[in-house]
Amino acid sequence: xxxxxxxxxxxxxxxxxxxxxxxxxxxxxxxxxxxxxxxxxxxxxxxxxxxxxxxxxxxxxxxxxxxxxxxxxxxxxxxxxxxxxxxxxxxxxxxxxxxxxxxxxxxxxxxxxx
Amino acid sequence: xxxxxxxxxxxxxxxxxxxxxxxxxxxxxxxxxxxxxxxxxxxxxxxxxxxxxxxxxxxxxxxxxxxxxxxxxxxxxxxxxxxxxxxxxxxxxxxxxxxxxxxxxxxxxxxxxx
Numbered sequence: 001x002x003x004x005x006x007x008x009x010x011x012x013x014x015x016x017x018x019x020x021x022x023x024x025x026x027x028x029x030x031x032x033x034x035x036x037x038x039x040x041x042x043x044x045x046x047x048x049x050x051x052x053x054x055x056x057x058x059x060x061x062x063x064x065x066x067x068x069x070x071x072x073x074x075x076x077x078x079x080x081x082x083x084x085x086x087x088x089x090x091x092x093x094x095x096x097x098x099x100x101x102x103x104x105x106x107x108x109x110x111x112x113x114x
Numbered sequence: 115x116x117x118x119x120x121x122x123x124x125x126x127x128x129x130x131x132x133x134x135x136x137x138x139x140x141x142x143x144x145x146x147x148x149x150x151x152x153x154x155x156x157x158x159x160x161x162x163x164x165x166x167x168x169x170x171x172x173x174x175x176x177x178x179x180x181x182x183x184x185x186x187x188x189x190x191x192x193x194x195x196x197x198x199x200x201x202x203x204x205x206x207x208x209x210x211x212x213x214x215x216x217x218x219x220x221x222x223x224x225x226x227x228x
Binding site: 004 | 118154162220221
């Protein structure tokens with residue numbers, strides 16, 4: 001069964017510090033991996049997408065990496081801000097008869113303290 | 115503005131009652147999805163629809179029903195057969211057959227059984 005495992009489950013950091021979130025997956029055949037940010041009580045919003053051939057992609061203070069050989073991805077947040085407090089969800093999409101069904105991780109809850 | 119809208123934001127239901135959650139999108143997306151999110155859990159797929167008048171069960175379809183009579187609308191009915199319906203429900207839409215397509219989420223409906 002396809003699985004997406006995220007770590008840590010929760011993380012507390014001080015404003016201005018950096019942090020890295022991890023995502024390991026077993027989804028196959030792999031199509032793409034996307035990181036979402038979900039504020040409390042809201043729907044998730046896409047931060048970045050990684051395809052098989054991409055190793056690193058940045059979106060402002062967010063940098064995602066992908067190692068398709070080891071099936072691992074990370075999301076690095078630089079110079080954290082209070083507004084970064086949210087749940088970060090890793091979503092891996094497989095190809096299944098052209099349906100591209102996504103598998104969601106449980107998310108990492110990030111709290112940024114002043 | 116293009117987007118996906120869920121209503122209501124909060125919903126209370128008495129035990130034994132059916133209740134319908136609304137999801138509407140004006141993004142011209144063919145695919146629509148319903149997910150359930152419980153505290154500390156990842157998003158779990160309830161139902162999805164790739165095209166009008168067609169839908170498929172997800173991982174936790176028991177106790178739920180859907181319809182897709184229009185491209186823009188994908189309502190979810192939580193029936194009395196769903197034993198633990200209290201949760202946060204998210205609707206999403208996307209282009210189904212585009213490999214890197216982003217799923218856009220609504221703001222969610224929080225259902226509480228009283």
